[in-house]
Amino acid sequence: MTDDTTATTRESTDGGRQTVDPRPVGDDRTVGGDRTTRRDRYADAPPVLELADVRREYGAETAVESVDLTVREGELLTLLGPSGCGKTTTLRLIAGLDRPTGGTVRVAGDTVAAGAAEHATFVPPEDRDVGMVFQEFALFPHLTVGENVAFGIDDWPDADREARVEELLALVGLGDYGDRTPEDLSGGQRQRVALARSLAPEPDVLLLDEPFSNLDVRLRTRMREEVRRILKAAGVTAVSVTHDQEEALSISDRVAVVSDGRIEQVGRPETVFEHPESRFVAEFIGQASFLSGTLSDGRVDTGLGTLHVDTLQGLTDEYDGAAVDVLVRPDDLRATPVEAGGAAGSPDASEVSGVGVAGDGTVVGREYTGPSFVYEVELDSGDLVRCEHNHASEFDLDRRVRVDLTADHTLAWYPTE
Amino acid sequence: MAGSGADSGVRRPFERLRRLSTTADGEPTAAVALLAAAVSAAVLSPVAWLLLRAAEVGVSDAVRLLVSGNTLSVLTNSVALVAVVTTASVVLGVPLAVLTVQTDLPFRRFWTVAVALPLVVPSYVGAFAFVSAFGPRGVLAGVLAPLGVEIPTIYGFGGAALVLTAFVYPYVFLTTRASLLSFDTAQLEAARTLDTGYRTAFRRIVLPQIAPGVTAGALLVALYTLSDFGTPAIMHFDTFTRAIFLELNTFARSHATLLSLQLLGVTAVILALESRIGPGEADGYGSRTSTDTVVELGWWTVPALCLLAAVVIVTLGVPVGILGLWLVRSGPGYAAGGLAFEWTFGLNSAAVAAAAALVTTLAAVPVAYYSGRTDSRLGWLIERPTYVGYAMPGVVLGLALVFFGTKYAPGFYQTLPLLIFAYVVRFIPQAVGSTRSSVMGVDRALVGAARTLGETPRRAFRRVTLPLIAPGLVAGAALVFLTTMKELPATLLLQPAGFTTLVTYIWRVQEAGYYGRAALPALVLVAISSVSMLVILRGENT
Numbered sequence: 001m002t003d004d005t006t007a008t009t010r011e012s013t014d015g016g017r018q019t020v021d022p023r024p025v026g027d028d029r030t031v032g033g034d035r036t037t038r039r040d041r042y043a044d045a046p047p048v049l050e051l052a053d054v055r056r057e058y059g060a061e062t063a064v065e066s067v068d069l070t071v072r073e074g075e076l077l078t079l080l081g082p083s084g085c086g087k088t089t090t091l092r093l094i095a096g097l098d099r100p101t102g103g104t105v106r107v108a109g110d111t112v113a114a115g116a117a118e119h120a121t122f123v124p125p126e127d128r129d130v131g132m133v134f135q136e137f138a139l140f141p142h143l144t145v146g147e148n149v150a151f152g153i154d155d156w157p158d159a160d161r162e163a164r165v166e167e168l169l170a171l172v173g174l175g176d177y178g179d180r181t182p183e184d185l186s187g188g189q190r191q192r193v194a195l196a197r198s199l200a201p202e203p204d205v206l207l208l209d210e211p212f213s214n215l216d217v218r219l220r221t222r223m224r225e226e227v228r229r230i231l232k233a234a235g236v237t238a239v240s241v242t243h244d245q246e247e248a249l250s251i252s253d254r255v256a257v258v259s260d261g262r263i264e265q266v267g268r269p270e271t272v273f274e275h276p277e278s279r280f281v282a283e284f285i286g287q288a289s290f291l292s293g294t295l296s297d298g299r300v301d302t303g304l305g306t307l308h309v310d311t312l313q314g315l316t317d318e319y320d321g322a323a324v325d326v327l328v329r330p331d332d333l334r335a336t337p338v339e340a341g342g343a344a345g346s347p348d349a350s351e352v353s354g355v356g357v358a359g360d361g362t363v364v365g366r367e368y369t370g371p372s373f374v375y376e377v378e379l380d381s382g383d384l385v386r387c388e389h390n391h392a393s394e395f396d397l398d399r400r401v402r403v404d405l406t407a408d409h410t411l412a413w414y415p416t417e
Numbered sequence: 418m419a420g421s422g423a424d425s426g427v428r429r430p431f432e433r434l435r436r437l438s439t440t441a442d443g444e445p446t447a448a449v450a451l452l453a454a455a456v457s458a459a460v461l462s463p464v465a466w467l468l469l470r471a472a473e474v475g476v477s478d479a480v481r482l483l484v485s486g487n488t489l490s491v492l493t494n495s496v497a498l499v500a501v502v503t504t505a506s507v508v509l510g511v512p513l514a515v516l517t518v519q520t521d522l523p524f525r526r527f528w529t530v531a532v533a534l535p536l537v538v539p540s541y542v543g544a545f546a547f548v549s550a551f552g553p554r555g556v557l558a559g560v561l562a563p564l565g566v567e568i569p570t571i572y573g574f575g576g577a578a579l580v581l582t583a584f585v586y587p588y589v590f591l592t593t594r595a596s597l598l599s600f601d602t603a604q605l606e607a608a609r610t611l612d613t614g615y616r617t618a619f620r621r622i623v624l625p626q627i628a629p630g631v632t633a634g635a636l637l638v639a640l641y642t643l644s645d646f647g648t649p650a651i652m653h654f655d656t657f658t659r660a661i662f663l664e665l666n667t668f669a670r671s672h673a674t675l676l677s678l679q680l681l682g683v684t685a686v687i688l689a690l691e692s693r694i695g696p697g698e699a700d701g702y703g704s705r706t707s708t709d710t711v712v713e714l715g716w717w718t719v720p721a722l723c724l725l726a727a728v729v730i731v732t733l734g735v736p737v738g739i740l741g742l743w744l745v746r747s748g749p750g751y752a753a754g755g756l757a758f759e760w761t762f763g764l765n766s767a768a769v770a771a772a773a774a775l776v777t778t779l780a781a782v783p784v785a786y787y788s789g790r791t792d793s794r795l796g797w798l799i800e801r802p803t804y805v806g807y808a809m810p811g812v813v814l815g816l817a818l819v820f821f822g823t824k825y826a827p828g829f830y831q832t833l834p835l836l837i838f839a840y841v842v843r844f845i846p847q848a849v850g851s852t853r854s855s856v857m858g859v860d861r862a863l864v865g866a867a868r869t870l871g872e873t874p875r876r877a878f879r880r881v882t883l884p885l886i887a888p889g890l891v892a893g894a895a896l897v898f899l900t901t902m903k904e905l906p907a908t909l910l911l912q913p914a915g916f917t918t919l920v921t922y923i924w925r926v927q928e929a930g931y932y933g934r935a936a937l938p939a940l941v942l943v944a945i946s947s948v949s950m951l952v953i954l955r956g957e958n959t
């Protein structure tokens with residue numbers, strides 16, 4: 001990793017032309033680290049990929065309803081959504097492997113697809129500077145690793161081409177593998193070759209279709225970091241697609257949650273996680289539970305007692321009388337066993353400040369994941385919530401528990417459906 | 418460094434299926450579609466010529482010809498031959514398959530090959546050998562006559578049925594064997610634990626599950642029998658094919674045409690039966706193939722071995738023995754007349770077969786690519802007609818092209834291009850089949866990858882698809898080459914004057930009765946058939 005950091009640093013200091021250098025300095029250091037810098041870095045960068053009201057219908061079926069999206073230079077954005085939500089179709093529309101039935105796609109300022117029917121603009125994939133890493137990598141089985149990487153740059157002068165192939169194989173850590181065939185490689189190595197191949201022609205945008213779905217679980221985590229490092233070292237603008245929320249949250253500069261052919265929310269991973277803008281996003285990311293209640297006089301009475309309006313994000317007295325569902329995640333809650341007969345105190349009496357709010361309930365389910373237990377508790381109010389505990393806290397089913405709200409952040413809420 | 422190889426191969430078939438239904442990578446261009454449609458139309462054209470010619474026959478003439486005693490007897494002869502040969506093939510093929518798959522028969526491997534091998538003897542060569550062995554002036558007759566033993570005549574229904582059964586029953590053997598191999602023997606063990614004996618278990622469990630395989634083989638036998646020209650001709654037994662050939666030679670073209678249409682009708686019935694009952698994917702969910710012994714033969718071993726030996730002697734021993742005999746006994750009785758064998762006949766065969774293979778493969782590519790890469794109904798519509806060669810007996814195809822040549826294109830009649838066109842029509846199904854499956858074997862994402870790397874559809878085809886389907890193309894071409902070498906009826910009808918191939922030479926020698934002359938070319942053909950069988954088997958394995 002150190003090598004790559006110095007490499008990118010040197011490049012940006014050598015040139016001193018900050019405007020043309022797309023490579024964020026030593027960004028790989030921020031993997032899993034400081035998110036704020038990530039956002040600041042790309043907010044002012046010029047847009048490289050712009051989608052406006054992009055649609056794709058197959059006969060009566062709508063795959064992409066309407067997607068608006070802007071991806072800025074050097075950033076890694078992930079389309080996250082359940083299978084069948086239209087995210088892969090969106091990727092293929094960007095690549096030019098499929099034609100939109102409406103809307104505009106712009107790459108590096110050029111319109112590559114616009115409108116439908118007779119006035120349509122459509123630039124075929126080979127004439128777009130868009131690279132793609134396919135789900136199963138799609139390495140050409142009849143070519144060596146080196147020939148695969150050189151495939152898209154065969155019109156370069158020999159010396160440049162060889163240098164480029166060497167450079168990229170070194171970047172992905174496969175310097176000695178040029179003469180192997182794809183068949184000889186492991187899954188992770190194939191992915192590196194696929195990356196190197198798509199980066200070779202210096203695309204404006206690189207697309208990654210479920211890039212980790214073909215790797216086994218242990219390799220997946222390692223390759224996430226590795227792929228992010230390679231993308232950042234290459235300084236390429238990238239859009240990836242996944243249904244794995246953990247993957248999306250860990251590798252992306254920004255996440256776009258897609259549902260039914262629409263983007264529900266775009267934002268930094270922690271924003272999307274902590275402040276989901278829709279119930280769908282909340283339910284899709286993290287194990288969401290909801291507390292139902294009604295706002296009156298600046299308070300919401302829930303199964304966990306009374307929540308003050310200040311603890312609920314963006315909720316004001318204007319909504320007085322509205323029925324709301326408050327989002328709580330397993331890590332926001334903590335269960336404590338209550339001795340039979342001894343009530344844990346009336347929830348009505350507890351504070352209204354948010355922290356310290358609690359309610360009684362019964363353990364109705366538990367899921368053991370190794371490091372932790374997730375208990376499902378049916379509150380006396382009827383709401384079902386989940387509480388996460390470490391593996392040492394073991395409660396039996398049907399045990400009476402008191403559930404404390406331990407969150408130190410404001411809570412998201414949604415109008416009751 | 419990336420560690421253990423996550424094997425993506427397991428997911429592939431499913432993924433491919435998913436992509437097939439959702440994407441358009443490498444979707445062929447309109448030009449490819451047009452090319453494919455043109456090939457398809459050309460291949461279908463003989464049917465049109467046949468129908469055009471039939472339309473020239475007056476209605477009253479047609480009715481008279483169709484209900485004439487001769488026509489009816491041809492129909493009954495053909496149907497009877499098909500019925501008997503098919504039944505006999507099932508009766509022979511199924512037990513042999515069971516013996517070689519599920520029992521502890523000694524030398525199973527050897528018997529499996531030996532029992533399948535008769536398929537490599539072209540049936541007209543087989544018929545020829547049988548006639549010369551058992552015929553009136555034949556070898557065995559010669560040996561037995563002094564002893565006062567008279568063998569029944571080989572000519573006619575009995576001989577034709579015997580010879581055809583001997584050389585086509587392996588179809589049933591092979592398809593039944595495949596079904597048995599994919600049969601999960603754990604089911605038999607389960608039956609045993611439910612206190613059912615092998616015989617009952619076979620009837621109640623095995624038989625229903627291998628039935629589709631048996632049926633598929635039986636239908637192949639039926640189609641072959643119906644379309645075979647050589648055997649009935651040599652056995653002087655009037656079936657459709659022989660009658661058509663004879664009528665054509667006596668310039669009774671109207672009758673030949675009507676007989677051809679009737680033959681096509683019967684063929685269509687068999688094909689309809691096949692698509693109804695279907696070869697069906699008989700492999701179920703028990704995917705492990707098993708040759709585990711499930712039956713111990715015990716004292717049945719001896720009768721079983723006798724049966725196998727008898728089958729092998731009749732189907733392989735007789736023809737190979739006779740051909741060998743001819744080869745060594747080149748006495749005047751065998752090699753008289755002016756029909757000396759020349760090696761140029763072999764060269765002619767090879768040259769015309771090579772040309773047919775080349776043209777057929779080129780014609781098959783657009784069809785196979787288009788239908789393999791599109792899910793549209795149009796793809797199916799374009800591909801299907803190219804299978805007309807399977808359904809069209811060689812003699813009917815030859816007839817249709819004779820009409821075309823004499824009436825519409827005298828310049829082409831009895832020229833090599835027309836002959837090669839006949840081969841293309843007849844054998845393009847093989848080339849389309851093998852090319853299509855290799856096209857489908859190429860992951861569409863590869864084409865998509867090439868496109869995103871800056872290649873036009875045409876260049877992506879050349880740089881990625883073509884190298885990957887090359888083995889399929891070569892295999893298809895090889896099959897066409899080998900089957901063209903053996904083709905008899907269309908060759909007889911369309912050969913240019915003075916152009917002799919191995920096949921037409923054998924035929925002339927046979928007609929003249931100079932059997933000895935045929936030994937070498939016949940052995941060459943048997944060898945060629947063996948190679949084509951190997952190609953087919955290798956294609957099935959990969």
